[in-house]
Amino acid sequence: MAKVLTSKKENYSQWYNDLVVKADLAESSAVRGCMVIKPYGYAIWEMMQAELDRMFKETGHVNAYFPLFIPKSFFSKEADHVDGFAKECAVVTHYRLKNDENGNGVVVDPDAKLEEELIVRPTSETIIWNTYKNWIQSYRDLPILCNQWANVVRWEMRTRMFLRTAEFLWQEGHTAHATKAEALEETEKMINVYSNFAQNFMALPVIMGAKSDQERFAGALETFTIEALMQDGKALQSGTSHFLGQNFAKAFDVKFTNKEGKDELVWASSWGVSTRLMGALIMAHSDDNGLVLPPRLAPHQVVIVPIYKGQEQLDAIREKVEIITNELRSLGVRVKFDDRDNQRPGWKFAEYELKGVPIRLAIGARDLENGTIEVARRDTLSKETKSLDGISTYIADLLEEIQASIFQKAMDFRADMTTIVDTYDEFKDVLKNKGGFILAHWDGTTETELKIKDETKATIRCIPFDSTDEDGVCIYSGKPSKRRVLFALAY
RNA sequence: CGGGAUGUAGCUCAGCCAGGUUAGAGUACACGUCUGGGGGGCGUGGGGUCGGAAGUUCGAAUCUUCUCAUCCCGACCA
Structure with missing residues (x-):
């Protein structure tokens, strides 16, 4: 491909x-x-x-x-809040345009200056309160x-x-x-x-x-x-x-x-x-072939691609597909039949792979003869030919399995990419060579946090709720610490 | 706001250094045809103020200046 x-x-x-x-x-x-x-x-x-x-x-x-x-004055009412957002606010200063006298198109009318500027909300706490x-x-x-x-x-x-x-x-x-x-x-x-x-x-x-x-x-x-x-x-x-x-x-x-x-x-x-x-x-x-969608969020959970030569074959396929789609829909499955004649099957396969549709079904003349259908999973990219008997419940179950499998894969990845470290050298080494989450002791001060950020770009993502108390020493300052916190490079 | 780069067809880009026929390619698009189980082949066709402005020149996509825009690396990002 x-x-x-x-x-x-x-x-x-x-x-x-x-x-x-x-x-x-x-x-x-x-x-x-x-x-x-x-x-x-x-x-x-x-x-x-x-x-x-x-x-x-x-x-x-x-x-x-x-x-x-939001009126500008609202922002100054909460000091920390204004500090946090001031540098990234879009501000409305005028309410009218006019034609430029020199014929340079439309300009802001200087006479239409607002008495109090309006901020385009960066968040709504102030207007709401x-x-x-x-x-x-x-x-x-x-x-x-x-x-x-x-x-x-x-x-x-x-x-x-x-x-x-x-x-x-x-x-x-x-x-x-x-x-x-x-x-x-x-x-x-x-x-x-x-x-x-x-x-x-x-x-x-x-x-x-x-x-x-x-x-x-x-x-x-x-x-x-x-x-x-x-x-x-x-x-x-x-x-x-x-x-x-x-x-x-x-x-x-x-x-x-x-x-x-x-x-x-x-x-x-x-x-x-x-x-x-x-x-x-x-x-x-997602992977190098495109998006991988968990079934519960996929706009189309199943797409059916017909493979045919001529209208007669398409009609025969359509008849069979209609039965399958009705069954699937009655099981609550979101299914799309892509019978467009202006794209070829291979093109559609690649397209739905890019778009992450969890299951693709392909059915052609060969399948009609054998009473089968090709079932392809997006997450594993595996394909199998299944009998049409009981296909709908099989698909519905498979969607659940895919949902669970995608989650498990992400869980496994996170487990692999979560490292417990006890020294600052180790911390820097993991950051540089492996990445991921790092669980380490921290003395609880902003000073230490900022120094670590400054030196490594890593930040404390959170102090996890489920971490257990554990005596240790801060990887940076060596001061005593009661629990590990979660560090990482972040978006 | 510092450093670097790029603007040419819908998109990705070549051509620019060393100015000179009608500005090209791939892809996309349209039509025809053979096709059809993994982004098909062949043929034909349409599509461009070369980011903008000024200048140099007989002649500018190409050189000069200005300008606008975008991207990348920093800084910034509850």
Whole structure:
């Protein structure tokens, strides 16, 4: 087969870019740092959205929508928050264009300057908490459990499709609670929702944990994260859930009257995942032939390609295929019959491989005679000829098996690529020669963390929830440490 | 914001150094035909303000200057 992708081995990021374009997921646009998400890529995102939305609603959340623009003054109300985002904000300064007097097309009308500039939201905490102020008076108004599906803009210096674009799609949950315990519980609940989603639907193993002071969200008291490992040995932060304490309540003066009639500040959480998950999906599972999709997220789980000469054969095949597709659909399988006559079978095989369709069925005259069908798995690239008897349940079961197998493969890879080290030399050696996750002792100071980052570019991805207490010494400072933390080079 | 590079057909690029017929190739596209179990063969055809502006010259894709844009490496990236 002709190679259309740069191989992973040759150049990992070129492979990634090639794959995004050739699998028809997205393409770069005329706007700096912004991509066009193409129908196939968007269909996968919609699968993610649908499942996440279901999970959010199941845990008691509702959707709402807040403005794209945020008055500039809102940002200065929370000091850490503005520090975190100031350098990457797009700002609206005018509201009108006019024709240039010198005939140079359209120019900004200088008379149409806004009195207060508007920020294109990089995240919505400020506008939402300004709104919540009006929604909350009494403990009876709490909790508020809102989510919004939206686009946000962060003016990044360097962008990569899906992983870091200037504009991206995401959901952001913003909740308000009467007590600290409740807000913390919510923060934990949502990182668990993300973890379940990543592992069960994306077949993406993730490590849940807390961010260090250094890596925490701007304005949060605690940030929980799910960290995934990509095939090049780098970590990808795939979702975060923040405990915001009373910071935004203070900044926007959001108080409620408790049962005792006393005013209290409201407690908050916020949490989000973005189209970056598409990048995670691609980099976790795919190979040199293209995308590998876990069946639960595949827009088409099964594609059927007819192989025929002439209309008569196609009609005969179509008759048989109709029975199979009806059976599959009744089993809840998303199946596509590609009977286009303007592409040849070999072309279609390569195309669906690039697009990561989990199972391909090919049926031709030969099969009609023998009562068989060819079943090809995308994840293993294996092919077998099966009898048509009971084919539908076989396929439905196989989809489950593929889902599990993709996850297991990623788990095995992560296990191989997770190293426990006890010295700084070992740490540097693993970073340089192997990559992946590194579990090491750390003295808990930002100073040490920054020095390690400075010297090696590795960062603390998280302090894992499931790590057990263990006495040791910090690999850098030699000071005592109670537990290992997760280091890696990161996207 | 520093360092480097590149803008020629929808896409990937050659041609530029040493200026000179009608600016090429692959791929994609359209039509015809033989085909059809892994991106098919053959034939025909359409498609270009050579990023933009100014200059040098009898003559500029090619040389000069300016300008715009993009990419890569850094810095930056809760």
